[in-house]
Amino acid sequence: MFIGEYQHSLDAKSRIIIPSKFREELGYRFIMTKGLDNCLFIYSLEEWKKFEDKLKNLPVASKDARAFVRYFFSSAVECEIDKQGRLTIPQNLRNHAKIEKEVVIIGVMSRVEVWSKQEWDKYGTETLCYDDIAEKMAELGI
Numbered sequence: 001m002f003i004g005e006y007q008h009s010l011d012a013k014s015r016i017i018i019p020s021k022f023r024e025e026l027g028y029r030f031i032m033t034k035g036l037d038n039c040l041f042i043y044s045l046e047e048w049k050k051f052e053d054k055l056k057n058l059p060v061a062s063k064d065a066r067a068f069v070r071y072f073f074s075s076a077v078e079c080e081i082d083k084q085g086r087l088t089i090p091q092n093l094r095n096h097a098k099i100e101k102e103v104v105i106i107g108v109m110s111r112v113e114v115w116s117k118q119e120w121d122k123y124g125t126e127t128l129c130y131d132d133i134a135e136k137m138a139e140l141g142i
Contacts, residue, residue, distance in 0.1 A: 002107030015086040033076040034096045042112040
C-alpha cells in the first residue's frame with residue numbers, strides 16, 4: 001500500500017526521484033498515465049493489470065466508457081527507474097500535470113500520484129473541503 005507525501009524537483013533531464021518506499025512496491029518497471037485532477041497516476045504492473053481488467057469489462061457501446069478508456073490508455077507509458085531511483089516524465093505528461101520544476105509525490109493506496117507542487121497546494125486549499133468530504137463519507141458508512 002502506498003502512503004505518504006514527498007517533495008522533489010525535476011532535474012535538467014526532466015527526471016524525478018521516486019521515494020525508496022514506493023520503489024520497493026512499484027518495482028523497476030511500471031505504468032504512468034494521465035491522472036484526474038491534473039496529476040499523474042503511477043501503477044505497478046500488477047495494479048495496472050487489475051485496472052485494465054476492470055476497464056475491459058466496460059461496455060464498448062457506452063460513449064463515456066470509451067472516452068474513459070481512451071483517456072487513460074492513450075497517454076500510458078511503461079517506465080523504468082534507473083539505478084539512482086530516477087524516472088523521466090515525458091513532456092506530454094508534464095504538460096498535463098503542469099509540472100515545471102517542483103513536484104509532490106503521494107501514495108494513494110494502490111497507486112502513486114505525481115503533482116506539480118503548485119497544483120497540489122491549490123488542490124489542498126481551493127478544491128478540498130474536508131468537513132464536506134467527511135460528511136459524504138459518513139453517508140457511505142466510512
